[in-house]
Amino acid sequence: MTLIGSLVLGLVLSSVAVAVAGLLVAGLGNVWIWRRCELFPTERKAARTAQRVGWAAALFAVVMALFG
Numbered sequence: 001m002t003l004i005g006s007l008v009l010g011l012v013l014s015s016v017a018v019a020v021a022g023l024l025v026a027g028l029g030n031v032w033i034w035r036r037c038e039l040f041p042t043e044r045k046a047a048r049t050a051q052r053v054g055w056a057a058a059l060f061a062v063v064m065a066l067f068g
Contacts, residue, residue, distance in 0.1 A: 010019025042050075 010016065010022065
């Protein structure tokens with residue numbers, strides 16, 4: 001939201017400085033949040049399992065939408 005808001009505000013005000021400041025705030029905020037939440041890459045096996053569960057959930061949603 002910070003990223004989009006800064007770009008729109010920068011375009012409205014015709015200010016490159018506002019757009020660049022917003023990009024910096026959004027980027028630094030994302031890095032801070034990732035470190036605070038300890039969101040690091042997962043193991044391959046866990047990623048594969050999550051992908052399978054995601055596909056199964058999508059398939060279930062499609063079947064329910066068609067026949068439910």
